[in-house]
Structure formats: C-alpha cells, structure tokens
Amino acid sequence: MRKIWNLIGGVHPPENKHQSVKDSVGSLPLPEKLIIPLNQHIGAPSKAIVAIGDKVLKGQVLANPKGVLSAGVHAPTSGLVSDIGDHPIPHPSGMSAHCITLIPDGEDQWIAHEGLSNYRDHVPEKLLEIIRLSGVAGLGGAGFPTAVKLNPQKPISTLILNGTECEPYITSDDMLMREHPEDIVQGIEILSYILGDPKEVVIGVEDNKPEAYAALKSYLKNTTIELATFETRYPSGGEKQLIQILTGTEVPAKGLPSDIGIACLNVGTAYAVYRAIVFGEPLISRITTVTGKACTINRNYEILIGTPISHLLKHNAFNKKNCSRLIVGGPMMGFALENLDIPVIKTTNCILAPSEEEFPSPQPAQACIRCGMCAEACPASLLPQQLLWYAQSKNYEKLEVQNLADCIECGACSYVCPSNIPLVQYYRASKGEMKKQAEEKVSADRARQRFEFQKNRKEKEIFAKKVQRDVRLKAAAQANKTSGTEGIIQAALDRAEAKKSSPEDQHSRSTRRIARFEDQLRSAQEKLESLKEGVTSDQHEQAKAAVEDAKIRLAEAISSHGLSMPISNPSETPDSASEAITRAQAKVTIQAGLSDEEKLCNTIVSLTARLEKATTRLEIAKTEGSEHIDAFTVAADKLKEKLATAEADLSKIRT
C-alpha cells in the first residue's frame, strides 16, 4: 500500500455528486449546428484548413496545430462548414474568438481512420505526432496540449493519473472510470510507453468514488500500475496538490512537475490517447456533467465538441427562472455564463445550473477581520489576507514577494472567508495586471534597446561623414599644393629634405638593396645553369632575361649606393638637393613649354613605337602558334585605335 501524504490546507464543501451518477453516461441527438473554437487549449490557436461550404466527414481535420504548443481540431460529425468567424466562446470574459460552424447532415459518417495494432512496434515520437494531430489536450481543465506534456525535457520517474475530481458536483471522470476502466488502463500503458516506462505509475482517486476504484482495480491485476485512494478534500485534484499527496514532494515555485521527474495527466486524457492510438479517432467528444437543481435531469453525457450549451440544457428540462446563474466548470473554479449559445469545448467538464437556494447571491463583502482561516485553507501555503491587502493597494512588488504566482486560484480561501470577501477575484485581477505589466516591461525594454541602437547608429553615421569630409579636405589641400610648378618644386624639396634628414638610413637601406639584388642575381644564374639542358628555348630565354634584369638592377643599386654614401663633407648635401630642384624645374618648364600640338606629337610617336612592338610580338606569336594570339591581336587593335584618335585630335588642332 502506498504511503499517502496529507493535503496542506483544503476544505470540504458539500459534494453534491450523487445527483448525476444515478444514470449511465447518456448521449444526445445531434444539435442543429456545432460551433468549434480553434483555440480550445493553452497555446497558439490552430489554423483552419477548410473553407466555408466544404463538406466534411466525422473526424476530418478542420484545423492543424500551429507551432509546438498547439493542438488540432476535428469535425465532430459529418456535415457542411457554414461559417468560419468570430463567435462567443466559453471564457470568463464572454468574448468571441475564431470558430468553425458546422451544420450536421445527420449521417454521422466517419472518415476512413485506422489505429495502430501494436503501438509498441512504433517509436514514441510517432505516437506523439499522432496524439498531437488528433488534437488531444488535457481534459482536466486547463487544456494543455498532451503531446507537449508527454515530451518533457527531463526524464520522468513517476507517472500520475489524476482521477481525483475533487470539485463538488462534477462526476465526468468518475463516470468515465466506471464505464471505461479497461480503456483507461490501456491508455495509461500507452502513456507509460511514451514516457519511457517510468518506475512508478499511480492512479489517484478520492475515497468518495468507490465504484470507480473497484472498476479500475479489477483491470490492474496484471500490471505494475498502482491505485491509490485518499481522503476527499478539495483541492486534492490540483496537479501540484495531487503530486504532494502521492509522493510527498512539492513542485518548485515557477517550476513544472517534470522538474522533479513527474508527469501528471487526467484519466480522461488517458482515455482520449487510447482512442487516438488504438482506433485512430481524434478527440471529438467528451463526457460532461449537466447538473444543478435548475435542471430536472442531472446526468453525464458523451457530448460532441462544439455542441451549444443551449442544446444540452434543452434536453435536461432546464428551468431558467429557477436558475441563479449558469456556471461552466464547478462551483469553486468555474465561471458564470450569460450567453447560452456558446459551445462545449475540450475542457468543459461540467455545466452547472444551480437554483437560487443552492447558490444564493453572494453576500456583500465585509472588512477582513484577520481571522486567518484563509491561511489555514490555502493549499499552496500562501498568506491570503496579506495578498488581499497588497492586491487592494496594488502593491505588485509585495505580491511578487508573497508568491502570488503560486496561487492556483482554487477558491478555498474565498469559501472559508467569514467576511465573504471574493479573495480569488482579487488575486486573478492582480495576476492579470502583473502579467500585463511584465509584458509592457518587455516591450519597453525592447523599445529602449532599439532607441539606443538607433542613437548609436546615427552618431556613427555623423562621425563617418565627418571623417570622409576631413579626408576630402585634406586631399583637396594636397591637390592644391602639388599642382603647378611650385607644387612640383615643393615635392622635390620635400624629397631632398627627406634624403638629407637621414643619410645613414639611406645608406643602410641601399646596402640592404644591393645584398638583395646580389641574391636575386645568384639565384637567377643558378636557375639558368640548371635549365641549360633539356628545356625549351622559351624557358631558357626567360631565365637569361632574368639574369640580365638582375644584373642591371644590381648595377643601379650600386650606383645609387655611391650617391647615398654618408658624405664626410656636409656642405655637399644641399647640392644634391638643389640639383634635384633644378631637374624638377627643368622638367616642369619643358612640360609647360610644350604646346598641345607638341604633346600630341610626342604621344603619337610613343604610340607608334608601341604599336610596332605589338605587331612584331603578334607576328612572332603567329609563327610560333602561341595560344595568346587573340590577346595580342586585341592589344594591337586597341593601340591602333588610340593612335587613330590621337591623330584625329592632332589634325583637329592643326586645322
């Protein structure tokens, strides 16, 4: 027998479960229309893949999951898609969301579907994909996509199945366990296989469901699955609370059960997984309790997803006059509805229509008397009255310190409050505000980043422009300086100055140059030697030319070395500078003295010489059959062109 830990806090309101378990799970005739919301789960809404006017079969995909945290949506029966658009959905805001409206054709014709005969022949990833595409989401209340839950980042050592159903009035899981225990057990085995066969698999059932307990027990004989039962106390069915009761460990604040190696799923989800894997049936219906004294018939039904609540109530002799308020979910955590046209979705476990005497209007809230009953009832070990003060004064920092985020909104504190303070409403409002503020902070941070980035960028641009302008200014000044006679003389003077400034330097540099050229000459000669035999004349010629070239360079270097020898008589140095100046001056005068005509003549002469060379080269290439003939031809043609333009210019000037 498993050790059972005690639930921290908690309350025990009147159960009121007996009314709805007298009859077996019933079924209802097809409604006139089905309204199927695209977002029935936590995460991104799925993406519709049908269009208005499409005929669909039962089980056909209406919308595919979008992103990882999402689940698909399927046609609950065969019929015609009459509308895709906004429609009120079961949400406390009473707001609308994207829905697909389906008009049933009454034939209830299944699309071809097939399950896996032996799921253990397939890898878990394949099963996960089937579950994801079958639209299975947690049926316990939150609607977390099951495929995501079954693919945790950490290894799972304990799988817990939640058959607690701790909230008063609701009996849908109870009836499911009574009527389909074998299917649930098979579903659990599939879940266990997907999670890598965890060491422990436990089903938790409260002790107010002896029939369900007995039904499950009889199918667990040949399995390793444990069945644990414990005291009926609200909210033992909360995920964190059930984990605490069955294992004695707590899920860390802001953490997930998988952080401590635990996965917790509802028994209804296990059943849906079983249908999806073994029969290939997507999640298109669920068991929902219809109860409360305003309905004459209290019973569970297997209801198609998308059935309007008005259709459900019509078949249960709903007396609107007697109903204090219509609630989706249980009395503790459910929310009131105004619009009866909204549909049943994957997470709708109960429709509660209580009479005035069952659910009188709430008494006006009075001041907190600091009795501390809420703190005793809180299953998350929080301090509800402190949270109330801070929520009233909108002190969100303190709420954060008091761990408001760990509140599971179970309503136990509001239930026990002698002053009728709607505590949970304060917490929900504060949580919403804190979430909004956090989001605003994120976007403000991003805006700050973007603003600062832009500022940096603009500064950089301005700086780059300034640098460019400076460079241009400098270049312009330089151009001014060097253009004209004075410029050339100045440049020559500068050069002379540079030479004068470091004769030793010059000397050592030219010595190095001589050494380098000597090396080059030596290596060229060596190469020539080595090439002497067995080579083409081309290569030989090349090598010879290289040797000649090296010789010339060496000679030049030696002669210039002589010039730059450190001179003992410093009075000679200015002479070389003045010589350079005279040379430069002469050059400038010559160039300045030349008329355009003469310049052109010079150009023509040089071009003719080059052309001649090019033609001879081309001839040689042709006789040798070299592969560069084309290149030579092009070069010669270009030179011819240039010559022609020069001649034309000359004739223009002359006329």
Added chain:
Amino acid sequence: MYDIIIQHPLYSALLALAGLSVIFGGILGYAAIKFKVEGDPIVQQIDKLLPQTQCGQCGYPGCKPYAQAIADGDTINKCPPGGQTTINAIADLLDVDAPSLDSEHGEESDTRTIAYIREDECIGCTKCIQACPVDAILGAAKLMHTVIVSECTGCDLCVDPCPVDCIDMLPVRKGLSDWKWGLPPSVREQLTPSKLSDIIASDTNGANTP
C-alpha cells in the same frame, strides 16, 4: 611602550585616532576605486520607470534624456504616456511629492494607439522612417512603407512629417489575450446607504459617519 602611553595620555589618544583615520581612510579610498559604480545609477533607475515610447512630449529627445533631466532637477510630471502611474513611481523612487500631470505636455490616455500607414497612399518618401525613434517603420525610397506593429510605441512622431498625411494613429485592438479579470468592487462601493446601518462603523472606515 606602556609607560609612554601612561605618561602622555593626550598624545597617545590623538596618535591612536590619527592612526585609525589613516587606516579607514585607506580602506575607503581603496573601496572607492575598486567598487566604483559606472554611470549614474539614478538616471538608469528613472529611465526604467519611464514608458520608453521615446515620443519627446516631455521636450527631451527620448526617455533617457528626460531621465537625465529629472536627475538634474527637472520636474517629474512631463510624461503623458506614462501618466500618473509613472509620476507616482518616480516620486516614490526620488522620495518627493507626486504632482499631477503637467497638461502643457499632453493628456494621459487610456487607450494605447499605434501608427498605421494607409499603404495605397504612401509615396515612399522615407520621412516617417527618419522620424521613428525606434526603427519601427519598414520601407525604402519610392517604395511603400509599413509599420512593424509589435515594435511601434505609439509616439506619433511619424504623423507630422508625412507629406501626404497617410499615417493614422489607431487604437490597439483588444483581443482575448489582453483580457484580464477586474478587481471586485471595494467594500465601500458595494454598500448602499441603506445597508450601511447594518454593519459596525469600523467596517467602512467611517463611511457612515456624517
């Protein structure tokens, strides 16, 4: 040593104090260098409280310059997008009285708006792109521009430069994801005057006393 101290109690006390001050002065001097805080932390703290719309309604070219100005002694009630909440938060931080918003700089508005470019009318002049303080407008010269909705802060600095007036500031559509529970009515709001007499005086903080 002991004798000297006994003989010159005044000098030895002075010496001891002088020694202590040298030691602690050294420690403080070292700490001032070693644990020096870069930047001006108060500017950053104020900047964190500002809404980062970068709208310039305060008269400064962005939130950070205004934060700097506040740190230098400017008034804290020049930020209409932040509204009274921001003023209160800054007043809290600086430990000063919270003034009401200076209406000269604009009115506080409950509905958040963002820019929307009527794309058919856009001529691609890039003027709005240059005006946007957070680079939230996408486009190129002579090509249609559009606003990156998730990055727009609603500062409306792009509206004015537009030569063809094709930018609208539209309220953000409130969807399901923006919905949140409201706070329940307070004890005082719940009680009608007839019910006030039913409860004891301290419950309503003296609301029923004349």
